[in-house]
Amino acid sequence: xxxxxxxxxxxxxxxxxxxxxxxxxxxxxxxxxxxxxxxxxxxxxxxxxxxxxxxxxxxxxxxxxxxxxxxxxxxxxxxxxxxxxxxxxxxxxxxxxxxxxxxxxxxxxxxxxxxxxxxxxxxxxxxxxxxxxxxxxxxxxxxxxxxxxxxxxxxxxxxxxxxxxxxxxxxxxxxxxxxxxxxxxxxxxxxxxxxxxxxxxxxxxxxxxxxxxxxxxxxxxxxxxxxxxxxxxxxxxxxxxxxxxxxxxxxxxxxxxxxxxxxxxxxxxxxxxxxxxxxxxxxxxxxxxxx
Numbered sequence: 001x002x003x004x005x006x007x008x009x010x011x012x013x014x015x016x017x018x019x020x021x022x023x024x025x026x027x028x029x030x031x032x033x034x035x036x037x038x039x040x041x042x043x044x045x046x047x048x049x050x051x052x053x054x055x056x057x058x059x060x061x062x063x064x065x066x067x068x069x070x071x072x073x074x075x076x077x078x079x080x081x082x083x084x085x086x087x088x089x090x091x092x093x094x095x096x097x098x099x100x101x102x103x104x105x106x107x108x109x110x111x112x113x114x115x116x117x118x119x120x121x122x123x124x125x126x127x128x129x130x131x132x133x134x135x136x137x138x139x140x141x142x143x144x145x146x147x148x149x150x151x152x153x154x155x156x157x158x159x160x161x162x163x164x165x166x167x168x169x170x171x172x173x174x175x176x177x178x179x180x181x182x183x184x185x186x187x188x189x190x191x192x193x194x195x196x197x198x199x200x201x202x203x204x205x206x207x208x209x210x211x212x213x214x215x216x217x218x219x220x221x222x223x224x225x226x227x228x229x230x231x232x233x234x235x236x237x238x239x240x241x242x243x244x245x246x247x248x249x250x251x252x253x254x255x256x257x258x259x260x261x262x263x264x265x266x267x268x269x270x271x272x273x274x275x276x277x278x279x280x281x282x283x284x285x286x287x288x289x290x291x
Contacts, residue, residue, distance in 0.1 A: 043291060046256055047265075047266070049075050049269040050269060051076050051269050051271040052074050053076060054270075060087075063085045073085065079123035082123070094267070095120045097132055097134055100138075101138045103134070104136060121158070130166075131167070131267070132168070133171075134172075135171060135183075136183065136194075137184060139184050147190075148194055159198060159202055166202075168202050170231045171185055171204075172205075173187070174186060175215045179211070186215055205230050207222075207230040207234075208234040209235050210237070210241055224258060227263070234271040235285065242272055243281045244289075253288055268289060
């Protein structure tokens with residue numbers, strides 16, 4: 001009888017221990033599942049990043065969230081911010097340089113702009129990264145041809161360094177109707193002509209989908225016909241420059257598919273201004289473009 005009681009006690013103890021082990025294992029599995037669920041990027045055919053300026057939070061917090069979601073980096077950073085994102089295994093997918101309104105089309109501003117571009121190219125190349133941004137500047141009464149001529153001359157002074165350092169300088173296409181009045185590089189045709197005149201694979205356009213929807217529309221056709229001139233993409237819903245949801249007129253899934261179909265190997269950065277929970281909105285936008 002005593003042996004039976006001991007056996008029973010051992011059996012119960014084993015069962016309890018086994019049950020505890022199963023529970024622990026279950027918790028571990030659940031934890032791993034929860035962690036995996038935080039990764040929004042499942043397909044990864046389009047390398048996505050996010051623009052820092054849209055999110056009113058510390059860069060480190062945004063970097064941690066971006067890494068968990070499966071983003072590859074953060075857009076529009078200064079070199080002094082590189083260390084913060086490198087801690088999370090991220091890259092700067094577009095390095096900032098000079099300002100928007102006083103750009104390369106005006107000889108009075110060229111020297112300062114070119115020095116800022118030069119510094120950004122050097123810093124980006126040092127990390128083995130790819131992109132530096134630049135801007136045409138505002139018209140201020142300047143005609144289109146003069147603007148093209150001036151930008152071409154300026155860019156030819158710097159593009160040799162970009163070629164040597166294996167960095168791409170990208171001029172952003174911005175709308176001049178809503179957000180950037182009088183900006184010169186406000187249509188893809190003007191920007192494409194500039195790329196042709198510069199004549200280097202290390203100068204391209206940053207095709208901002210939101211801005212070009214306002215200025216010209218017909219986005220997928222433009223991507224299909226002119227993708228070789230586009231080195232980078234930005235997103236936002238229109239109207240409002242907010243989430244990529246059903247409140248706006250753009251359908252981002254087929255746009256993302258068109259970019260992938262073009263053979264694009266660069267980055268698409270989310271650049272919308274969140275109206276609700278910023279990280280929830282970012283995760284939803286990333287999922288929409290992860291086709």
